[in-house]
Structures are given as C-alpha cells and as structure tokens.
Amino acid sequence: MRFFIILLICAACGDEPPAPAKIELPLLDLQQANMGIQAFNAGRALQARGQFTQAEQAYRQALKEAPSNPQYHYYLGVALHAQSRFTEAQKQFEKALEIKPDYAGPHIALGKMLYDVHGMASEARELLTTALQLAPEATEARYILGLIHQREGQWPEAINIFSAIVAADTSHLKARTQLGLAHLQQGDYPQAEHELRQVIRLNPHEPAAFLGLGQTLSRSSKDEEGQRFVERARILGEQNTQLKPHHEAMLKYPNQPKAHSNLAALYNRFGRLKLAAEHYHQSIRIDSTYGPGYQGLGNMYQRRGKDALAARYYLEALRWDSTLAESHNNLGLLLHGKGELEKSIQQYEKAVQLAPDVGFYISNLGNAYLEAGELDRAKTAADRAIAKNPSLVSAHILLGDVYARQDDFAQALKQWQAIPAIAADNERLRAKITDAQQRLAAQAK
Amino acid sequence: MNKLSPLLVFLLFCTALPVQGAGPQFTDVTQTAGIDFLNAAGSTDKQHIIETQAAGGGFLDYDLDGRLDLFLTGGARPDSTAGTALYRGLGEGRFNDETTRTGTGMKGWNMGVAFADYDADGDPDLYLTRWGRDVLLANRGDGTFADSTSAAMLGSEGWGIGAAFADYDLDGDLDLYVANYIDFEPGGSPFYDGWCSHNGVPAACGPTGATAQADILYRNEGDGTFSNATGEAGMLGTNYYGMGAAWSDLDADGDPDLYVANDGHPNSLWRNDGGHFVNKSLSAGTAYSGDGRAQAGMGVAVADFDNDLQIDIFVSNFTRDHNTLYRNTGRGFFTDISGRAGLAGSSRPFMGWGTFFFDYDQDGWQDLFVANGHLLPAIDRAGGGLRYRQRNQLYRNLGNGRFREVSIDTSQSARQVSRGAAYGDYDEDGDLDILVCNLDAKPTLLRNDVPGKGHWIILALRSGDLEAVGARVFVDTGDQRQIREVQTGSSFQSQSDTRLHFGLESAIAADIDIIWPGGQRQVFHAVPANHHYTIRRGVDRLITE
Numbered sequence: 001m002r003f004f005i006i007l008l009i010c011a012a013c014g015d016e017p018p019a020p021a022k023i024e025l026p027l028l029d030l031q032q033a034n035m036g037i038q039a040f041n042a043g044r045a046l047q048a049r050g051q052f053t054q055a056e057q058a059y060r061q062a063l064k065e066a067p068s069n070p071q072y073h074y075y076l077g078v079a080l081h082a083q084s085r086f087t088e089a090q091k092q093f094e095k096a097l098e099i100k101p102d103y104a105g106p107h108i109a110l111g112k113m114l115y116d117v118h119g120m121a122s123e124a125r126e127l128l129t130t131a132l133q134l135a136p137e138a139t140e141a142r143y144i145l146g147l148i149h150q151r152e153g154q155w156p157e158a159i160n161i162f163s164a165i166v167a168a169d170t171s172h173l174k175a176r177t178q179l180g181l182a183h184l185q186q187g188d189y190p191q192a193e194h195e196l197r198q199v200i201r202l203n204p205h206e207p208a209a210f211l212g213l214g215q216t217l218s219r220s221s222k223d224e225e226g227q228r229f230v231e232r233a234r235i236l237g238e239q240n241t242q243l244k245p246h247h248e249a250m251l252k253y254p255n256q257p258k259a260h261s262n263l264a265a266l267y268n269r270f271g272r273l274k275l276a277a278e279h280y281h282q283s284i285r286i287d288s289t290y291g292p293g294y295q296g297l298g299n300m301y302q303r304r305g306k307d308a309l310a311a312r313y314y315l316e317a318l319r320w321d322s323t324l325a326e327s328h329n330n331l332g333l334l335l336h337g338k339g340e341l342e343k344s345i346q347q348y349e350k351a352v353q354l355a356p357d358v359g360f361y362i363s364n365l366g367n368a369y370l371e372a373g374e375l376d377r378a379k380t381a382a383d384r385a386i387a388k389n390p391s392l393v394s395a396h397i398l399l400g401d402v403y404a405r406q407d408d409f410a411q412a413l414k415q416w417q418a419i420p421a422i423a424a425d426n427e428r429l430r431a432k433i434t435d436a437q438q439r440l441a442a443q444a445k
Numbered sequence: 446m447n448k449l450s451p452l453l454v455f456l457l458f459c460t461a462l463p464v465q466g467a468g469p470q471f472t473d474v475t476q477t478a479g480i481d482f483l484n485a486a487g488s489t490d491k492q493h494i495i496e497t498q499a500a501g502g503g504f505l506d507y508d509l510d511g512r513l514d515l516f517l518t519g520g521a522r523p524d525s526t527a528g529t530a531l532y533r534g535l536g537e538g539r540f541n542d543e544t545t546r547t548g549t550g551m552k553g554w555n556m557g558v559a560f561a562d563y564d565a566d567g568d569p570d571l572y573l574t575r576w577g578r579d580v581l582l583a584n585r586g587d588g589t590f591a592d593s594t595s596a597a598m599l600g601s602e603g604w605g606i607g608a609a610f611a612d613y614d615l616d617g618d619l620d621l622y623v624a625n626y627i628d629f630e631p632g633g634s635p636f637y638d639g640w641c642s643h644n645g646v647p648a649a650c651g652p653t654g655a656t657a658q659a660d661i662l663y664r665n666e667g668d669g670t671f672s673n674a675t676g677e678a679g680m681l682g683t684n685y686y687g688m689g690a691a692w693s694d695l696d697a698d699g700d701p702d703l704y705v706a707n708d709g710h711p712n713s714l715w716r717n718d719g720g721h722f723v724n725k726s727l728s729a730g731t732a733y734s735g736d737g738r739a740q741a742g743m744g745v746a747v748a749d750f751d752n753d754l755q756i757d758i759f760v761s762n763f764t765r766d767h768n769t770l771y772r773n774t775g776r777g778f779f780t781d782i783s784g785r786a787g788l789a790g791s792s793r794p795f796m797g798w799g800t801f802f803f804d805y806d807q808d809g810w811q812d813l814f815v816a817n818g819h820l821l822p823a824i825d826r827a828g829g830g831l832r833y834r835q836r837n838q839l840y841r842n843l844g845n846g847r848f849r850e851v852s853i854d855t856s857q858s859a860r861q862v863s864r865g866a867a868y869g870d871y872d873e874d875g876d877l878d879i880l881v882c883n884l885d886a887k888p889t890l891l892r893n894d895v896p897g898k899g900h901w902i903i904l905a906l907r908s909g910d911l912e913a914v915g916a917r918v919f920v921d922t923g924d925q926r927q928i929r930e931v932q933t934g935s936s937f938q939s940q941s942d943t944r945l946h947f948g949l950e951s952a953i954a955a956d957i958d959i960i961w962p963g964g965q966r967q968v969f970h971a972v973p974a975n976h977h978y979t980i981r982r983g984v985d986r987l988i989t990e
Binding site: 088116119121151153177178185187212219227234237245 | 644645654683711727732733735736737738765776778780781783784790791793827828831
C-alpha cells in the first residue's frame with residue numbers, strides 16, 4: 001500500500017504535467033507578478049525534492065500575489081494531494097478548472113484521485129480521457145488510464161493504451177511492464193514473454209518484469225527457465241526491500257549527502273552501478289567536501305577494475321577526510337597491486353590505526369609485511385586478525401603463508417585447511433596445499 | 446468546472462451511501478440475541494498499533510448440543526476484566542454469556558481464534574492468538590475449559606493473528622499454523638510511543654519498520670502435545686507480517702496447502718508436497734496483485750466462487766488499494782481477476798479485514814462478505830471521503846464470474862470499525878447468518894432474513910468422533926456441481942461454522958460425493974433438500990438433525 005502511495009506521489013510530481021495552453025492573467029502589478037513567479041518556482045523546486053509542506057507554503061505565497069493563476073492552484077493541489085489532503089487538493093484542482101476549463105493537469109489529477117481514493121473507475125476514465133483530448137502528449141495520464149483499465153480487468157483496453165505509449169516511447173518501461181503483465185493476465189503468453197523480455201533487456205533490475213516473465217514461462221510449459229526468472233525476481237524484491245528505507249530517507253532528506261551515499265552504497269553492493277554512481281555524485285554535488293561520497297566512487301570503480309580512477313577518488317576522499325580507513329586500505333590495495341610496497345604499507349598502517357578492529361585491514365597489512373620479508377610482523381598481524389575475526393579466510397591464508405615461508409608446512413596446512421570451504425573455490429590455495437603436502441611427504445622420506 | 450464540482454460532490458456523497466436501496470435483508474439481532482460483550486481495545490485515539498486490531502471471534506458448538514455458540518475476542522480493557530467472551534446458544538436465536546462459568550475469560554490482548562478438537566476427545570477446543578503468550582483452552586467435555594497451553598507445549602510469545610488447524614501430514618490428528626505479526630513493545634524500538642503520520646493525520650506507528658515475527662507450524666504429536674515443525678517442514682525463510690491464514694487443498698492432490706496473507710509483503714502459498722512445504726506464491730501468481738505490487742494482505746477466504754471445482758483465493762487489503770481475487774486456473778496457477786469480477790474499484794475506499802465466501806441467497810453461487818474499518822480514528826479529519834467507521838460489504842455472485850455489491854441495511858449505525866467476521870446458521874433455519882467483530886463496540890450478529898432464497902442442505906461431517914477437517918464435498922444437482930471443504934480458521938482472526946452449507950436454488954435433492962481425508966470416497970444419491978444432515982465416515986446412512 002505504501003508503495004502504491006509512493007507510486008501515486010511520484011506520478012503526481014515526477015513528470016512534467018501539461019501546462020495550460022494559454023493563461024490569461026488579469027492585469028497585475030509587474031512586481032507582484034514577479035514575486036508570484038519567484039514563489040511558484042521556489043515551490044516547484046521544493047516539490048521536486050519531495051518537500052511538499054514547504055512547496056505548499058510557496059504556492060500559497062504565489063497565490064497571494066496572483067490569486068487567479070490556474071497553474072498555481074493546480075500545483076498547490078498537487079502538493080496537497082502528495083500530503084494526502086484530498087479534500088483541499090480537490091478544491092484547488094476545481095479552482096484551477098474554474099479559471100481555465102481546458103487545463104489538462106487538474107483533469108488528470110482529479111481523475112487519478114477519484115479512482116485512487118474512491119474507486120470511481122468510470123468517472124476517473126472520463127476525466128482522464130478529457131485530459132488526453134486537451135493534451136494528447138500527456139503520457140502520464142495515458143499510463144494512469146491504462147492502469148485503471150488493467151486493475152478493473154479491462155485487459156484489451158489496457159493493452160491498447162500501454163501499446164500506444166510504448167509505440168511512442170520504446171523506453172517507457174513502466175508501460176511496457178504493465179503491457180506484459182496485462183497480456184499475462186489475459187493468457188496471451190507469447191506476447192507477455194515478448195514484452196517482458198524487452199523490459200528486462202533494458203532494465204535488468206525490475207522485479208515485476210522478472211516475476212511476470214517467470215510466471216509466463218512456467219505457464220508456457222517452460223517451468224525450469226521460468227523458475228530462474230522467478231528466483232531472480234525474488235532476489236530483486238528482497239534487494240528493493242532493503243533499498244526502500246534508504247530510498248525513503250533520501251526522499252525525506254534530499255539535501256543530506258549521507259542519505260545519497262548510503263543509498264549508493266547499497267546500489268553498489270547490488271551491482272546497480274549506474275544508480276550507485278548517480279547518488280554518490282549527488283552526495284558530492286550537495287557537499288563537495290563529503291569524503292564518503294568520493295570513497296564510494298573509488299570503491300565502485302575499483303570493483304570494475306578501473307584502478308587509476310579509483311585511486312583518484314580515494315585520494316580525493318582522503319583530501320577532505322583523512323580519517324576514512326576504508327580509503328586508506330583500498331588505496332593500499334591499489335598501490336600494492338602496482339608493486340609500490342612501501343607506500344601500500346603506509347596506507348594499510350593508517351587504515352589499521354584508524355580502524356583497529358577490522359580484521360581484513362590487519363590481514364592486508366600482514367600480507368604486505370610478508371611480501372617485504374618481515375615475517376614476525378606478518379605473523380603478528382595474522383594472529384591479530386584471526387583474534388578479531390576467527391573466520392577471516394585471508395588471515396588464515398596469510399598465517400599459512402608465513403608458516404610456509406618458515407618451512408613449517410604442517411602448520412601451514414593446518415591454517416589453509418582451517419576452514420574447509422576456503423579451498424573449494426580457490427585454485428591458488430589448492431595448489432599451495434598440494435605443494436605443502438608434497439613437501440611434507442618429501443620431508444618424511 | 447462549475448458543472449464538475451456538483452458532480453463530484455454528488456459522487457462522493459454516493460460513496461458514503463449503501464450501494465442499493467433495497468438490498469438483501471439482514472437484521473441486526475445482537476441485542477435481542479443477548480450479546481452484550483463490549484470490546485474495549487485500549488485507548489480510543491489508537492496511538493499504538495496493538496490497539497487497532499483486536500477483534501475476532503466465530504461460531505462453534507462447544508457443548509455439542511447441536512446449537513451454535515459464539516466466542517469473541519478483544520483487546521485489553523481499561524477495567525482489567527476479561528477481553529474474551531463465550532456465549533452459549535440457547536435456541537430460538539438467543540445466547541447466554543457463559544464466559545465465567547466455562548473458564549474462557551482471558552485478560553490482555555486477545556486477537557484471533559481457531560476451534561478444533563486437537564485432542565480427539567470429541568469436542569472442540571479453543572486456540573487464541575494473542576499479543577504475548579498464545580493460549581490453548583482444552584474443552585473438558587463438562588462445559589468448562591482448562592488452560593492446556595503448557596501441557597500441549599504451545600504458547601508462542603509472539604504477536605499472533607491468524608490461526609488454523611489442518612492435518613497437513615495426514616496422520617489423523619490436527620496440526621496448527623499460527624501467523625505472527627511484528628515485534629512490538631509499547632515505548633520500544635522502532636515506535637518509541639511517538640505518533641506517526643498517515644494521510645496527513647496522526648497515526649499509530651508501524652508496521653513499517655518493525656521486525657517481522659516468524660510464523661509457526663505446530664505438528665500434533667497425537668499424545669496431546671505439539672512440536673514446532675516449521676523448519677523440518679521447509680517453512681523457514683524470510684519472515685513477513687503474517688495476518689490471515691487458511692488451509693485448503695488448492696492443487697487437489699489430497700493434502701492441505703496453506704495460504705497466508707502478509708501485510709505489506711508478498712503473500713505466501715505453501716504447497717504441501719507430502720508433508721514438506723514449498724512457497725510457490727511467486728510462480729503461482731498469488732504473491733502480488735496482477736500489476737505486480739505487494740499489497741497489505743489482511744484476511745483470507747478460500748472457496749470455489751465460479752463452480753469450476755477449483756479453489757480460488759480472496760484477500761482483503763488496505764484502503765486505496767483493491768481487494769484481490771485470485772482465480773485458480775489449474776496446474777497450480779492463479780490470475781488476479783479482481784477487476785474483471787467487479788471487486789476492484791468498489792473496494793478501494795475501504796480497508797478490508799474479515800472475509801468469507803458463503804451462499805446467502807442459496808442460488809448455488811457463493812457470495813462474498815468483507816468486514817471493513819480504518820485503522821486511524823483521525824482519518825475522518827483527512828477529508829476526501831476517508832472514514833474510520835466503514836460499512837461492511839456484501840457482494841452477490843452473479844454466476845457469470847462477476848460480483849455486484851448489494852447493501853446489507855441502510856442504517857448509519859451499521860458503520861463500525863470491523864475486523865473479524867464469520868458465518869454460521871446460528872438459528873438453525875438453514876440459511877447463513879453473519880457475525881462481525883468490531884473494535885471498541887459490541888459485535889454485530891446479522892440474521893439472514895433474505896426473502897425468496899433457494900433450497901439448501903447443511904452437512905456435518907464426522908470421522909469417528911472428530912470433525913472431518915480437510916474433507917472435500919461435491920454436491921451435484923444436475924444443473925450445478927459445487928465443492929466445499931471442511932475448514933478451520935481463515936477470514937481474519939475468526940472461524941466460521943465448520944458445517945458445510947450448499948445453496949441448491951430450485952433443486953429439491955442433490956447427489957453428495959465426499960472425499961474424506963486420506964482419500965476414501967463416499968457417495969449419497971438424491972439427498973432431499975432443506976435438511977441438516979450428519980454424515981459419519983464409512984456409514985452409508987445420513988442422520989437428519
């Protein structure tokens with residue numbers, strides 16, 4: 001339900017509603033009109049950030065300056081609707097239409113509200129159809145009309161409408177998803193499969209499309225393939241559940257860089273890199289000194305193997321916040337990879353100093369010590385890392401490596417085999433184990 | 446716009462009115478029946494989510510006198526008296542409060558009920574879901590009950606909502622599923638006794654943000670105890686906000702499957718594969734609405750609404766969303782046909798809870814009832830037609846895949862904040878009456894006085910001394926073939942009469958084909974209409990009540 005509210009809010013504010021063709025304002029004092037425009041523009045900006053209460057105030061200010069401006073009434077209605085103040089919103093939409101009867105926006109808003117709140121499908125359809133006659137380009141109105149048809153079980157009508165939207169704009173994924181789902185509901189599985197595969201090709205993170213495709217395939221006697229899509233939908237759905245509070249926090253605090261970088265970190269973890277980059281960049285657009293934003297971008301590019309770019313972002317992160325242990329550690333990894341051992345040790349040491357309880361930072365430092373031939377320091381680091389996190393794979397491998405360097409292959413094997421799952425998918429480690437076993441056998445002879 | 450404004454005012458006015466002026470006649474007989482239980486569920490402003498749901502109940506015959514009795518649940522009362530009530534049916538439509546004498550009065554937050562003979566001693570026992578420790582009240586057979594929770598090794602400490610019994614492992618005794626909701630403590634995280642906001646008005650915080658509690662499947666060990674079989678039955682996994690739960694053999698393979706409505710999350714359909722369960726809801730098409738959204742599932746009704754002999758699923762949902770009818774299309778698949786069936790737009794202004802299919806006019810097509818009521822007393826201030834007290838909805842099945850809403854009565858007093866709902870023939874006149882459980886009010890008992898109803902048949906199925914929970918019965922009148930299952934639980938925190946009622950329209954006799962749990966079949970031909978019958982497993986003689 002809350003998802004649906006968000007959907008409607010987004011529908012209300014996300015797209016540009018069609019403006020009235022020509023607004024004939026009464027003669028106003030120029031200064032007054034300018035003040036009204038300024039307040040209105042401020043309202044639009046606030047609304048775009050989801051700050052509907054403040055947007056409402058701005059629109060009310062604009063209406064004080066220009067009480068007969070239908071656009072101001074309409075936008076005030078949208079801000080009120082977003083706050084679920086339906087009666088007040090309705091009055092504003094009606095006022096806008098009283099001033100400008102051929103204004104499509106309030107027709108759309110009223111139609112949407114009549115269905116959403118009161119379930120009045122036929123009245124809503126009538127208003128939306130009128131709106132589309134006034135503003136045929138109003139895609140959002142067409143989409144809502146399609147949704148109403150779909151929810152009311154008028155699948156052929158819904159399919160016609162969604163098809164028209166998709167024909168005009170092949171990238172309208174919401175419409176294409178619903179087109180696929182409507183075909184599925186109607187039992188036209190080939191068409192459903194065609195449309196939903198298109199959606200997935202364009203957006204591989206849309207759970208509804210994956211689920212719809214999975215259901216379609218299962219119903220088309222392709223159950224094995226269908227189950228794979230259903231499973232992917234389940235994973236995406238769970239990801240969305242985790243993303244939801246962060247997304248809501250971002251909408252609530254759009255000017256907080258942390259809200260964006262937290263959301264971006266989750267997108268990054270889920271492999272949705274475009275969105276991750278978008279929100280990391282937004283965090284540093286809001287505050288160009290926000291270190292975690294740069295760090296996140298560094299992390300993202302490092303995962304993609306773009307080391308030079310990643311290093312630049314880590315350095316930028318540390319320029320603004322030298323206490324970011326993760327940036328030090330990751331920079332250390334990049335330097336280590338380039339063979340700059342001494343510099344990497346410096347970075348690892350800073351990371352460990354800043355976050356002394358993070359086992360894998362200590363383990364990374366130990367690896368660098370080992371490579372530098374400082375076996376005692378490497379062993380101390382490995383022991384410490386294991387003490388912090390007994391199941392840390394890299395620390396056990398490190399400790400085994402230290403023992404191996406000391407020709408103590410029995411102890412090395414003990415460490416490498418400490419966690420059986422380690423070796424299963426680590427070819428290098430398996431080779432080490434085989435080698436150690438051969439050496440032990442040779443020693444025994 | 447000058448034209449539109451009065452139109453809108455008129456339309457909004459229309460939504461506030463019952464749908465049809467001269468609808469089917471149900472008479473509110475609560476007072477004359479002697480039911481005076483007042484459910485006072487916490488404060489009237491409902492600052493805490495716990496205060497918004499405790500109202501359940503249902504029909505049972507605890508003293509085996511052939512007359513239906515009533516059990517009711519409710520929230521913690523300011524005067525610390527019991528929040529439950531047991532009314533004994535006296536006949537002639539009257540009840541007497543036997544709560545104290547029977548030992549069934551429970552303080553605290555009592556949410557829902559399920560009735561079943563868990564110990565196979567021939568009389569129904571009571572399971573109460575509660576906020577805090579759930580309670581099993583064992584029927585001693587002498588008109589009193591004993592708290593057997595510990596002895597039966599039950600007593601979930603979660604916030605239980607839905608409960609339902611069925612023999613999922615087909616070993617001859619009744620197992621139990623309990624749907625649990627959320628972690629909640631007044632003043633505790635994440636609510637902190639604060640007010641949240643919804644639709645622009647103050648609202649109890651939650652459930653969003655709260656930790657979901659795990660549902661529990663209890664296996665009946667056959668010795669008076671239960672064990673937690675959730676894990677071994679394959680039902681562990683992501684927890685959701687569990688609400689209504691209903692057992693039904695949805696794939697007609699001889700064992701009961703389970704459907705659970707989850708608030709704000711995908712609903713679950715647990716397919717029973719020989720005692721091991723797999724959640725098939727995503728691929729079956731019953732997790733989300735047809736347009737791909739998780740809904741706020743509340744109550745569940747399972748029945749064959751279109752007489753295609755496959756069990757369909759109906760879920761009641763939040764306001765500004767539609768209630769959802771999933772049609773069983775066979776091979777384990779379902780399709781959301783709510784709009785096509787006429788149930789989508791008409792349900793959007795309402796917040797649905799208790800729900801069931803029943804054939805009130807006895808035309809052979811199961812109709813639908815939904816109990817409604819908003820969560821927030823302050824919603825009246827939000828405007829736009831949203832109301833705290835809402836009318837309940839009765840939909841007549843038109844027999845062509847569609848329903849039409851018909852009014853129950855026209856009095857404003859019928860608007861309550863309703864939650865649980867159940868049906869039963871309490872006055873033994875052969876038609877189905879309605880019990881609605883209300884928040885901060887008395888329940889409503891609606892007597893079916895619909896004129897011109899069709900013929901009927903009511904069957905009580907016994908397997909030895911036990912009610913044959915899970916039995917499937919086909920009734921064939923030549924023109925029509927219908928199916929019913931003996932079910933417990935379902936709806937929302939409620940349970941209906943376990944006897945099976947069939948409307949026969951103009952038929953004066955019907956063939957009855959029973960599939961007993963375990964698969965044994967028994968057939969009766971040309972059974973005369975308009976009687977209550979008891980059928981005993983393996984006995985080829987109908988007993989007329």
